[in-house]
Amino acid sequence: MRTKTAAAVDVNSRRAVRPVQAKQPNRASKRKGHQHLVALCALGFCLFILGLVHVWLRLQVVHMGYVLSTTTKLQGRLEQENRELKVELASLTSPDRLEAMARRRLGLMPPEKGQVLVLP
Amino acid sequence: MKRALQTSHVRLTVAKILFLTIFLVVGGRAFYLQALQGDRLMRLGQRQHLKEWTVLPKRGGVFDRGGEALALSLEAQSVYARPRRIQDAAKSARDLARVLKISSAEIKERLTSAKPFVWIKRQISPDEAGQIQNLKIEGVGMFHEPHRYYPQGQLAGQVIGFVGRDAEGLEGLELGYNEYIRGETGSSVSERDALGRRVLVEGVEGLQVPAGGDIHLTLDTSIQHLAEKELEASIDKYRAKAGVAIAVEPRTGEILALANYPTFNPNNYSAASPEQRRNRAVTDSFEPGSTFKTIVAAAALEEGIVEKEDLFFCEYGKFSYAGRIIHDTHPHGWLPFSKILQVSSNIGFSKVADKLKKDRFFKYIEKFGFGQVSGIDMPGEAPGLLRRPETWSGIDLATHAFGQGLSATPLQMVMAYAAIANGGFLMRPYVVRRALSPKGEVLVENQPHVVRRVVSERTARLLASMLQDVTTEGGTGKMAKVEGFDVAGKTGTAQKVDLVNGGYDAKKRVASFVGFVPADEPRLVLMVLVDEPQSNVYGGVVAAPVFQNIARGALRHFGVAAQTAEPIAGPVAEADIPLRRAPKRSSQAAFDTGATPDFVGLSLREAVEKARDLNLKVKIHGNGYVVKQSPGPGGRWDENGMLVLNLQG
Numbered sequence: 032m033r034t035k036t037a038a039a040v041d042v043n044s045r046r047a048v049r050p051v052q053a054k055q056p057n058r059a060s061k062r063k064g065h066q067h068l069v070a071l072c073a074l075g076f077c078l079f080i081l082g083l084v085h086v087w088l089r090l091q092v093v094h095m096g097y098v099l100s101t102t103t104k105l106q107g108r109l110e111q112e113n114r115e116l117k118v119e120l121a122s123l124t125s126p127d128r129l130e131a132m133a134r135r136r137l138g139l140m141p142p143e144k145g146q147v148l149v150l151p
Numbered sequence: 152m153k154r155a156l157q158t159s160h161v162r163l164t165v166a167k168i169l170f171l172t173i174f175l176v177v178g179g180r181a182f183y184l185q186a187l188q189g190d191r192l193m194r195l196g197q198r199q200h201l202k203e204w205t206v207l208p209k210r211g212g213v214f215d216r217g218g219e220a221l222a223l224s225l226e227a228q229s230v231y232a233r234p235r236r237i238q239d240a241a242k243s244a245r246d247l248a249r250v251l252k253i254s255s256a257e258i259k260e261r262l263t264s265a266k267p268f269v270w271i272k273r274q275i276s277p278d279e280a281g282q283i284q285n286l287k288i289e290g291v292g293m294f295h296e297p298h299r300y301y302p303q304g305q306l307a308g309q310v311i312g313f314v315g316r317d318a319e320g321l322e323g324l325e326l327g328y329n330e331y332i333r334g335e336t337g338s339s340v341s342e343r344d345a346l347g348r349r350v351l352v353e354g355v356e357g358l359q360v361p362a363g364g365d366i367h368l369t370l371d372t373s374i375q376h377l378a379e380k381e382l383e384a385s386i387d388k389y390r391a392k393a394g395v396a397i398a399v400e401p402r403t404g405e406i407l408a409l410a411n412y413p414t415f416n417p418n419n420y421s422a423a424s425p426e427q428r429r430n431r432a433v434t435d436s437f438e439p440g441s442t443f444k445t446i447v448a449a450a451a452l453e454e455g456i457v458e459k460e461d462l463f464f465c466e467y468g469k470f471s472y473a474g475r476i477i478h479d480t481h482p483h484g485w486l487p488f489s490k491i492l493q494v495s496s497n498i499g500f501s502k503v504a505d506k507l508k509k510d511r512f513f514k515y516i517e518k519f520g521f522g523q524v525s526g527i528d529m530p531g532e533a534p535g536l537l538r539r540p541e542t543w544s545g546i547d548l549a550t551h552a553f554g555q556g557l558s559a560t561p562l563q564m565v566m567a568y569a570a571i572a573n574g575g576f577l578m579r580p581y582v583v584r585r586a587l588s589p590k591g592e593v594l595v596e597n598q599p600h601v602v603r604r605v606v607s608e609r610t611a612r613l614l615a616s617m618l619q620d621v622t623t624e625g626g627t628g629k630m631a632k633v634e635g636f637d638v639a640g641k642t643g644t645a646q647k648v649d650l651v652n653g654g655y656d657a658k659k660r661v662a663s664f665v666g667f668v669p670a671d672e673p674r675l676v677l678m679v680l681v682d683e684p685q686s687n688v689y690g691g692v693v694a695a696p697v698f699q700n701i702a703r704g705a706l707r708h709f710g711v712a713a714q715t716a717e718p719i720a721g722p723v724a725e726a727d728i729p730l731r732r733a734p735k736r737s738s739q740a741a742f743d744t745g746a747t748p749d750f751v752g753l754s755l756r757e758a759v760e761k762a763r764d765l766n767l768k769v770k771i772h773g774n775g776y777v778v779k780q781s782p783g784p785g786g787r788w789d790e791n792g793m794l795v796l797n798l799q800g
Contacts (some may be wrong), residue, residue: 096342096352099351111226118223118300120222121303122302125372125376126304126373148760149710
């Protein structure tokens with residue numbers, strides 16, 4: 032109740048002084064308010080940009096995740112291919128196969144006595 | 152005015168209550184979702200966008216001493232089905248059967264199973280995997296699984312062993328070195344998109360699990376192949392049951408080849424019987440027979456009981472000892488000690504053992520490593536059977552002298568001979584040189600390890616010279632002779648124990664030959680054992696030629712120059728060609744005259760043969776024909792006596 036009366040009195044008193052004293056501070060407060068608004072807008076803009084950067088970074092991370100995933104898969108495939116080729120190479124150069132090929136295709140035979148000379 | 156204020160106050164209050172209620176409802180809901188249901192909802196969410204990916208173990212490879220791959224791992228696809236999702240089991244079974252070469256009835260039975268998950272076929276080929284993918288059958292899929300390949304097939308199958316479907320080593324080195332080569336299985340949680348693709352937003356660290364290391368063996372693929380081939384040929388020829396061939400580097404104890412017959416292909420290990428998969432060289436023990444006489448001879452020489460030329464009366468083939476009769480294959484009278492080894496007289500060695508006495512004899516049997524495991528880095532090694540001398544009956548001293556009444560593995564026997572070959576040191580055999588981590592760090596390295604000195608160098612040299620006589624004319628092992636090299640060795644023809652009736656089987660024999668070459672500077676100790684040959688049973692006939700062929704090939708492979716000139720191949724029968732000994736006198740003559748022979752224009756082969764005949768030291772540069780020599784033809788020798796030949800063309 033007390034507060035209400037004081038507010039009323041205050042309103043009255045402001046009305047009473049407005050024509051004489053309110054002109055100068057009002058302009059200053061408007062300017063100040065304007066400055067606050069600009070700062071707020073700047074802050075909002077910064078936050079917006081920050082948000083955009085965050086989203087962009089997040090997209091980049093996801094994109095890199097895809098790239099990494101693809102590259103890892105490619106690496107795995109190449110490693111597997113490399114191992115397959117090693118198996119194939121070892122199979123193709125196995126002594127058993129080489130001997131059979133040398134005999135069948137090239138008609139080679141193990142060297143006879145005296146045919147092998149060890150160089151000094 | 153006042154009324155207006157009151158109205159606005161009421162509105163404000165209503166708004167406050169409204170907003171407060173909304174706030175409370177939203178806050179309460181947020182609290183419920185975040186605090187009470189948070190964990191559950193987080194799990195549900197993660198299940199949608201996170202997935203656990205299994206990282207398969209990367210098993211290391213197995214390589215021979217020259218880097219030839221003997222075992223490598225690949226990823227293979229395995230086909231599975233979720234029977235509840237199968238629409239048309241009969242058609243799917245037919246399609247799958249066509250690709251996988253399994254009966255459609257068998258597949259259909261699996262597809263109609265009540266289980267939620269069934270394997271159709273494990274570890275299929277890439278071709279089959281491609282065809283299965285093209286079928287696009289709902290409820291049928293494929294997993295990656297590690298698969299072991301043995302590119303050399305059956306080569307050294309029993310040594311390498313094999314791994315099971317769960318990538319764990321089951322036999323051989325795959326089992327023995329499993330902890331170094333198996334690699335770790337891991338799992339990694341990463342995000343996935345709506346299409347189920349993996350998105351590695353957290354990096355690849357989770358995928359990095361320690362891979363298995365490689366092991367590098369002491370085996371030489373070429374000698375291993377040769378040993379397996381020659382062993383098999385002999386077993387076929389003499390219709391034998393089984394066989395073993397082991398080649399060892401005597402100074403280090405490195406196993407160069409370890410061949411078993413029957414063989415098996417580790418790529419298809421499930422099709423092989425335990426009989427085929429057994430590494431007989433390490434796990435089976437045999438009565439050694441006459442090859443054991445060398446141990447008696449070593450003990451007697453080392454103890455100074457006999458000398459090389461001491462005479463023994465061989466009783467003309469029949470000798471009564473401890474109430475039993477000992478026989479020789481051929482009757483002999485008085486023979487020097489070296490000769491009783493050459494002709495392998497049981498009676499002679501019974502008398503030597505009798506002079507040695509059982510305690511001293513037993514001491515040397517143990518010193519040579521019999522009755523205990525050699526410590527080879529392979530699983531399943533048997534120690535053989537050796538009774539303490541206190542339990543020996545009267546005849547046991549004599550029977551032990553010719554290798555009866557005890558048993559030894561082929562590996563123990565070859566290592567005992569390696570001790571004689573290297574000057575008296577018993578070495579620990581090993582088949583893995585080193586195990587390396589994927590980064591190349593050495594995890595395990597086997598170094599030559601002397602177990603103990605068994606006999607003195609003098610005894611070893613003396614015994615080696617006596618063993619050389621075994622492979623010369625008049626010896627039991629002359630078929631082991633390698634042209635151009637002195638071979639030291641001993642034949643063995645052991646009776647086999649009759650496990651049903653007791654005593655020895657009348658027909659079953661184990662033929663063996665064990666020796667080393669070149670005799671004075673051994674590069675190779677080789678044992679050949681043929682179990683139960685049918686058409687001939689003697690070690691000197693069945694096993695010695697296998698020794699000869701393997702030793703010849705191995706020496707060529709090592710590039711060991713012949714000690715004496717090999718006879719030239721030609722249309723003349725081998726027996727007609729005398730071995731051309733290096734004519735030392737002509738060499739001396741070449742030096743005496745002071746004039747250098749003319750080599751210009753000769754081919755490389757002709758030049759080397761001429762230099763060898765003249766016993767000249769030559770240095771060769773280039774290939775083709777000799778275009779220049781230093782000293783020049785007719786020139787004077789320098790103080791080194793070295794002839795330098797430059798070849799071209």
